[in-house]
């Protein structure tokens with residue numbers, strides 16, 4: 194089977210994990226801070242807070258921005274459910290902003306219209322969560338300008354995007370957002386098995402997220418609210434969680450960071466090869482903005498004959514090619530239909546969903562395999 198995504202584990206990665214197993218700390222040791230520093234340095238953000246998943250990162254990012262009951266959070270319907278669930282974890286209300294028809298990313302025009310409507314109806318969101326689908330950056334300049342105009346906070350869900358850039362700056366630098374979240378699930382760009390991180394330039398947000406990931410507890414003397422009782426003393430200030438990343442995960446992630454640029458250039462090479470191989474077929478490739486470099490998490494195409502998708506999907510799977518579809522619109526999930534969402538709420542997202550197909554793309558894919566996939570597609574698209 195040619196997998197749609199796959200981790201790339203080197204001997205150095207394995208050695209890094211074994212070293213931790215033989216060290217004094219399996220958790221709460223030096224590797225997590227080292228991984229956080231590598232990420233914040235790479236992205237050009239002041240702070241990084243590592244956690245056990247991007248889902249956890251989205252949750253504590255919302256909490257740090259004071260998302261709670263009666264608040265609204267808006268995200269994209271074309272995403273993994275975690276981008277929306279995080280608002281519900283906080284007891285807030287979720288709503289969606291429709292997507293651009295060609296990129297599947299949050300549409301700045303739809304956002305502008307929805308914000309104007311919400312301002313009139315006194316239901317502006319506290320936070321919006323644009324998602325960089327495929328690792329292709331949203332138009333963050335436009336989104337951030339609108340967020341500033343309406344005093345709305347921004348969390349970038351860059352789960353697909355580490356290593357990519359927008360307008361000359363790395364995703365995660367938070368130039369256009371309050372917090373950016375990355376995922377290190379094995380299908381993503383780099384992996385820590387499970388894991389995620391939140392970057393920010395705001396020390397208060399970083400401190401709050403660092404506490405929330407570990408029970409709402411602090412051991413930092415300067416943060417104490419009571420007199421320090423001694424070296425054993427810690428204080429709980431908030432109701433937090435155990436969302437900590439282990440040392441094993443951090444060591445793997447840290448080792449993977451050394452190959453991040455290599456991964457991005459390989460993924461872009463393969464995407465380029467797909468562009469050549471697919472030219473002339475009845476498909477539109479989902480491409481990044483011209484002022485950005487995509488991390489190329491997903492190689493997504495839009496079929497010009499959506500009615501044939503089911504058959505094409507089945508034929509390629511039958512040919513041992515693990516094509517995929519990212520994503521079934523979140524608002525149409527049974528859980529979300531129960532919340533009151535309905536078919537037709539976000540027509541562009543629903544149309545986009547009907548057309549899309551994800552082709553295999555990962556660092557160990559070969560040019561030959563790209564050609565094989567493209568040929569199989571060509572054979573079944575007619």
Ligand SMILES: *Cc1c(COP(=O)(O)O)cnc(C)c1O
Pocket residue numbers: 245246247248249272273275276324350352353375376377378387388389
């Ligand atoms: C993978 C993913 C997540 C969740 O990441 P985990 O690390 O698995 O929790 C969230 N949002 C998007 C867009 C994702 O692709």
